[in-house]
Structure formats: structure tokens, C-alpha cells
Amino acid sequence: MQAWFCDNPIGVDALQWREAPTPQPQAGQVLLAVKAASLNFPDLLIVENKYQFKPPLPFVPGSEFAGVVEAVGEGVTAFKPGDRVAALAGNGGFGSHAIVPADKLFPLPDAMSYEHGAAFAFTYGTSIHALLDRGRLKAGETVLVLGAAGGVGTAAVQIAKAAGARVIAAASSDEKCALCKEIGADETINYSSANLREALKALTGGKGPDVVYDPVGGDLAEPVFRSIAWRGRYLVIGFAGGGIPALPWNLALLKGADLVGVFWGDFVRREPAGFQRDMRQLGQWYAEGKVKPLVHQTLPMSDLHKAYAMMSGRQVIGKLVLTP
Template structure:
């Protein structure tokens, strides 16, 4: 097998395309031949040594992938050789093969495109857990999605619309706002050109959004929280902008608002049955056409450094997927 190997977490330039022995699965594991792997923001942080999870060196980055089971280890009953699966294992995706825990692999219908499958779990599971479970989003409520043209943002728009909510999509350019409108957003805000608070007042008649979905953090967090509706829920999803904001706590008091943490990975670990039920719902929604990953572009796996550069420049709309 071959893979992009990180021997020192100093950045993308330190990755090397390396030939490695093809491993054999142990008990409870499967060997997956990778056909597609998506690039997520944590994949950039992890090779820079900035992610909260720091795998032992050396490691193969790539958190999310889809492919074909080529071998199964002892005790694996739910998967068979030749089966198509998607997996979010944290590492290992940027190679030709990977050993994955069988329990982490989602069996796919035969007609589920592997490019879509590689771009599915992280964004849709995060967004569904955030909006439906943590925020308890109700039909008719208004959701503000920050960073709405990114992977989790585009998933959040689709899930909020499937739940019957009104969606205000906020992004950093007119091009990104146009993408959000094409996905069903009821209103858009280009926060690169407009004052976020004033635009939200206009879009909500002064009421503010009931739910704020924030994977961005940084300077947008405080004006968004100041704009939230009474009894609003502010979902802390991530910090793509870099800085972790420090919010004045009196804002939560004055608005009767909740600051709600979203950590889908630990939800999946702590509540596996609830997570499995959620994934079944998402697969059914995909089958029904309610949700579909937005694919920015596909690149060959050999182009991983170029893919990282595109993500680092914040040019990606939806998900970037590497194929082989």
C-alpha cells in the first residue's frame, strides 16, 4: 500500500508519499481499500500539531473515507469482503488502504456513490446532532448558519430546511451566498461586505435568529450572540476562523439564551445507539433526496498538497474529495 505519511506535525510540507506494508486486520477490524477521502478542517490542524487529538507518530492523516472491505478480522460479523463502507476513523484516510474498526464503518447501499459517501458522515452527523438533538430545532424557527458555504454549513442548511426551519445563511462572499441560496436558504448575508447585526435585524424583523449554528468562531461570535432571539440557542460547533471567542456572559442572561456545545464525536462514543439511529435517518434522507453533499471538486490523491492549499485559502465551497 501507499500513503501520505506524517512523521513530524509541522505542516503539510512535511507529508511524504510512502510505500508501507499492507496490514492485516485484527479482531474487530477490517481492511478497507480506499476509493475516496474527503478533506476536513481537522485534517489541516492535525498535520500542524494544532488539533485536540494528537496521534502517535508517524501517522497517516485523513479522517473520513469510503471504500471497499478487502479483509475482515476475527469476530467481525456485520461486514463482508466486497462490501462498500464509509468510515470516520480520525486518521488513515489519505492512503490506498487502511485498517478501520468495524464498529466505525457504516455499511452503504450498493448504489450510494463513494464520492458522496466520503463527504457524508462528519458534516451531516455534526449538523444533525447540533440542530436536531442539541438545539431541538422546531419547524418554523429561524436558524442562522455562519460559514454557510463550507462542508458543515451546507449540511446545516439542508438539515434545517428538512426540519421545516427558515434559514439565514451567512458567508464571506457573494459567490458563496449564491451557493447557499441554491441549497434552499431563505435569506443570505455576505458578512464580508455587510454589518452582521444590522443585516440580521432586517432579515428577522428585529427578532433575531432562534438558533445560531457557528463553526467559525472568531470575530463573528459576539455580534451573532448579541442578535439572538429570546430563548435562543447558540451552537458552538468549531473555530474555523482560528481565535476562540470570549463572550460576555451577561448576553446569555439578557436574552434568556443558551450556549450549547456540539461534540458529535463524543456523542457517537457515549451514545452509540442514538448515533446509529441518527445515521440511519440521514441515510434515508439521502435516499429521499432531502440531503446531498455539496462537492466543491475532486482531486487525485496524489494532489493532496494542492488540496490542502485550496482549503487553507478558504476557497472550498462544500467538500473537497480526493479519489483514486
């Protein structure tokens, strides 16, 4: 097999493409031939030693991928060689083959391509868990999605619309805002040029959004929290903007608002039945055409450094997918 190995998590430049013996699956494991892998923000953090999960060295990054089962280990009965599957393994995707625990796999629907399979579960799983479970979103409520043109952002826009909400998509350029309109957003805000608080006030009649979906953090958090509706729910997804905000706690008191943490990875581990429920709902919406991964570009696996540079430079609308 061949893969991108991280021997020292000091950044993307330390990743090396090299050959290694193809491993054989042990009990409870599956050997997967990787057909497509997507790049997610945690894949950047993990090679910089900044992510919550720190795998033993050396490791192959790539948390989300899809492919074909080549072999199964002892005790694996849910999958067999030849099955098309998607994987949420935490790492291992940026290579030609990967060893994956069988409980980290799920069947790929016949109608779903490997590229869509590799770009689906992480962002859509995060967003449905955030909005419906943690955010208690109801039909008719207003959702503000920050970073709405990114991977989780585009998923959140589509899921909120599928759930019957009114969606305000906020992004950093007119081009990104136009894309958000195309995928279903009711209104958009370019927060690079507009006053975010004034725009939210105008678009909500002074009420503010009921639910805020925030994968950005940084300087946007406080003005948005000041704009949230009474009994609003502010969903903390991540900090792609680079900074972890420090909010005055009196803001939550004055608005009767909830500040809600969303840690999807641990949700999948701790509440597997809830994860399976969410994936069934997403599969139904996918079949109905209500959700569809937005693939910004498909690159060869050899261009991983370029893909990382595009992500860190905020040049990606939707998801980047890599293929062998």
C-alpha cells in the first residue's frame, strides 16, 4: 500500500508519501481499498497536534473516506469482500488502503458515489446532530449559519431547510453567499462587508435568530450572541476562524439563551443508536434530493498538500475530495 504518513505532527509539510506493507485485518477489523477521501478541518488540526484526538505515531491522516471491502477479520459478519462502504475512522483515509474497525463502517447506498460517500457522514452527521438534537430546531424557526459556504456550513443550510426552518447564511464573500442561495438559503449576509448585527436585526425584525450554528468562532461570536433571540440556542461547532472566543456570561442571562457544545465524534462513540438514527434520516433525505454533498473539487491523492493549503486559505466552498 501507499499512504501519507505523519511521523511528527508539526504541520502539513511534515507529511510524507511512502510505501508500506499492506496490513491484514485483525479480529473486528476490515481492510478497505480507498476510492475517495474528503478533507475536513480536524484533518488539519490533527497533523498540527491541535486536535482532541492524538493518535500514536506514525499515523495516516484522513478521517472520512469510502471504498471497497477487500478482506475482513475474525468475527466480522456485517461486511464481506466487495461491499461498498463509507468509513468514519478518525484517521487512515489518505492512502490506497486502510484498516478500519467494522463498527466505524456503514454501507454506501447504491445511488451514492464514492465521492459523495466520502463527503457525507462527517459534515452532515455533525450538522444534523447539532441542529436537531443539540439545537432542538423546530419548523418555522430561524437559523443563522456562520461559515455557511464551508463543508459543515453547506450541510447545515440543507439540513435546516429540510427540517422546515428559515435559513440565514453568513459567509465571507459575495460568491459564497450566492452559492448559499443556490443550495436553499432564504437570506444571506456577507460578513466581510456588512455590519452583522444590523443585518441580523433587519432580517429578523429585531428578534434575532432562534438557533446559531457556529463553526467559525473568533470575532464573530460576541456580536452574534448579542443578536440572538430570546431562548436562543448558540451551537459551538468549532473555531475555523482561528480564535476561541471569550463571551461575557451576562449575555446568556439577558437573553435566556443556551450556549451548547457540539462534539459529534464523542456523540458517535457514546450514543451509537443516535448516530444510526441520524444516518437513516440523512439517507432518506439524500434519496429525496433534499441533501447533497457539495464537492468543491476532486484532486488526486498526490495533491494533498495543495488541498490542505486551499482549506487553510479559506478557498474551499463545500468539500475537497481526494482520489487515488
